[in-house]
Amino acid sequence: MRAADVIVVGAGMMGAACAHLNWPTPACRCACSMRRRGGATRAGMGHLVVMDDNAAELALSQASLDQWHAWGPRMNADLPGCAYANCGTLWIAANAEEMAGAEAKAAGLRAHGIACELLDAPSLAKLEPALRPGLHGALKVGGDSVVYAPNAAQWLLAHAARPIAVEHAQVARIDGRRVHLSDGSVREGGAVLLAAGIHATDLCPGLPIRPKKGHLAITDRYPGTVRHQLVELGYITNAHQSDGTSVAFNLQPRPTGQLLIGSSRQFDTTDPAIDNAVLARMLRRALDYVPGLAELNAIRTWTGFRAATPDGLPIIGHHPHHSDLWLAVGHEGLGVTTAPATAQLLAAQITGAVLPLDPAPYSPDRFAGSLIA
Template sequence: MATDVVIVGAGIVGAACARSLALAGASVVVLDRGAAVAGTSAHGEGNLLVSDKGPGPELVLAQESLRRWTALAQELADELGPRFPSIEHDAKGGLVVVSSDDGLAGLRDFAAGQREAGVEAVEVTADQARALESDLAPGVLGGVHYPQDAQVQPVAAAEALLASARRAGAVVRTGVEVTGPLLGADGRLAGVTTTRGDVAAGAVLVAAGPWSADVAERLGSWVPVRPRRGVVLVTTPMPQRIHHKVYDGDYFAATQSAGAELQTSAVIESTRGGTVLIGSSREQVGFDERFRAEVLAQMARRAVAVFPFLAETNVMRSYLGFRPYMPDHLPVIGADPALPGLWFATGHEGAGVGLAPATGDLIAAALLGTEPAVDPSPYAADRPTLQTLRPTPHVSDVQVPRGTWGSDTSESDPEGARS
C-alpha cells in the first residue's frame, strides 16, 4: 500500500514537513541514508533570525516561522512531556554592531527597511549597545537591537519534531538510501527505490539539504542546490558574558553574497552550557571536509574585534558543515515543474532551522489543498530566477539518473538532512 508522502531527509526541514503533514492526516514515511538529524541540522547554532534578512520573501517566511516557533516550543513540550529534552527555545534577541560611520549609516538604512516590513529593529548608541553587552570593544560606535531574534537547540528541536510526527503516525526509517525513481505508467513519480526495497508513495518530497541536487538527479530531475561550507569555533565553558546573539555589520552581506571565495564575519553567542559559539565563514569548496587554519584564524580575529576578552579564551573544538546554497538565496518549497509527483523543501542555506516550521506548513498546505499561511509563489521551483539556470535536455538523456548522491560523505552544515 502506498504512503501519501515519502520524505527524503530526516533533518529539521524534513522533520517539520513530516509533522505538518502527519498532523493534517497524511500518511508519511521519512527516509535518511544515515541517522536522523545527523547532517546539517547537527552542525549549526539553531538560530531563529529576522535581523539578517532584508524585506522580501525570505523575511516573510522567517516572520511566520518565528511566530510558529514560539507556539511550537510549548506544543512540543506538552506533547512529548518532561522526559523529552527541551528544545531550549530562547528569545535572547540579537545585536548588530558596527565600528565605522559608513557602517552605521548603512545599518540604519537597512534597519529602516526592515521596520517597514514589520521587524522590531531598535537603533542603539554606543552607550546603549554597551548596556546590552558590557564587554563590547571600545571601537563599537553603535548598532541595532533586534528583540525578536531567538534560538533553539537544533538537534533537540529536530528530534522533537520527528517525535511529534511519529506520534501522529509518521514512520522514520534510517540507514535507507534512495537509489532511483518508481515511475507510473503515465511517467508520474510514484515512489522511490532504495537500498532497503521500494517505497510507493503519492508524492516524493526531497528535503536532503545540500545533497538535494544529487537526490533529485537520482530521481530524474534537477534542482540547483550546492553545498556552502561553514565553520564554527567553540570555546571552553565560562561564566556568561555574552547575552545576545552579537554579530558585526558584515554578516548580512556575507549571507547574501554569490561568491565562492572565503568570506568571514563575526557571529558570537553563548550557550546554556557556558560555551561561546563563534562564526561565521562561507565558502564553496564542494564537500571538502578539511579544516583550513586560515579560516579559523580569520574568524577568531573578527570575534576578538567585537569582544576583546575572547583573546584570552581557549577554543576547545571546531566543527564544519555544509549549508544548502541556492543561487537566488531563496529556498525551493513546492512541486517540481518537470516531474509530476516530485516536491522540494530545500535550499535554505544557513536558515533552515529558523525557516523550518513555515516550510513544513507550506508543503502540507500545497499537498493537501489547504490555505497557506503565506504566499508560496516566491519559493516555487519554476520561478524565473531558477529557470534560467536549468540545463537544456538532450535527446540522449535517459529517465533514470546517474547521480552520485552518497559518494561524498561528510558531516554537515548549519540545516539539515544527511540523506
C-alpha cells in the same frame, strides 16, 4: 511499511518540520527517510533570526519565527536538550556607515510589525560589556532566538499530531511516487517530498544547488560572558557573496554557558576537513569584536555545508517535470529558521489548502530549464 500519504526524504530540520505538520487531510501519515546523518542541521548554529535582505526572505523567516515562538517552550518542557532560548540578536555597527544601515534595517523591520530597538554606543557597552570599545551602536531584534537543532528535529518527529513512521535509511533513487532504498527495498506514497540539503542533487539531477562550507568553534562554559546573539552588520554582505571565501563575526551564547563562534563561507568544496587558514581568519574576526575571547578555551571545531541557490532563495514547491515530487531545498544558512513556514507552504500546496504565503518567489519553476525532466 504500508503506503504513506507523503514520503519525506531527509530527516534534518527541514524534513522533520514537513513531517511534523498536522496535514489537512484526515488520515495523513508521513514516512521519513534520512539519506545520511550529520547534515546542516547537526552542523549549524541554530540561530532563529528574521532576515530582511529581500521581501521573500523576510516573509518566510517572519512567519517561521512566529511558529518557533510557539514551539520553543513546548520543546523545552518535553525535551530540555532542545535548549530553545529567546536571547535576541544585536546587529553590531562598527562605524557610522554601518549605524546608518542599522537605522535603515530598523525602519524596514518596523514596517512589517517586527519589534526592534536602536542602541547607541553607551547603551551597547552597558548591555554587552565584553564587546570592544569604539563601536557605534547596534540594532536589537528581541524576538530572535536560538535552539539546538538536532534535538529540535527529534522533538518534531516525536510530537507530530499524527504518527510518523521514521526510517534511518539511505535513499538510492526516487522514481515517481516510489523511493528506492540502498538495500533494494521500496517505499511508496501519495507524494514524495525531497528535503535532503546538499545531497538532494544526487536524487534530483539538475537542482542548481552549490555547497557553502562553514566553520564553527565552541568554547568551554563561561556563563554570562555575552547575553545576546552578536552579529556584525557586515555579515549580510558576506553571507550573500557568490564566490570566494569570506568570514564574518557571529557569536552565540548557548544556554549551557558555552560560546559558539562563527562564521565562514567557502564555495565548491565538500571536503569536511578544517581549513586552518579560514578558521584562523574567522577567529581573528571574532577577537576584533570580543577581545576577551583570547582568554577562553575552545574545546571543539567543526565544519558543515549550506545548500545555496543562484538567487539566494530556497526552492519550495512542485517539481516542474515530475508530478509526484515536491521540493524543500536550497535554504542555505536559514534552513533551521525557515523550516516551519516552508512546511506550512508545502502542506497547503500539496493538499490544496489556502496558501499562507505567496509561493512564487520560491517556485522551482524559476529553474525549470536546468531541472532534468
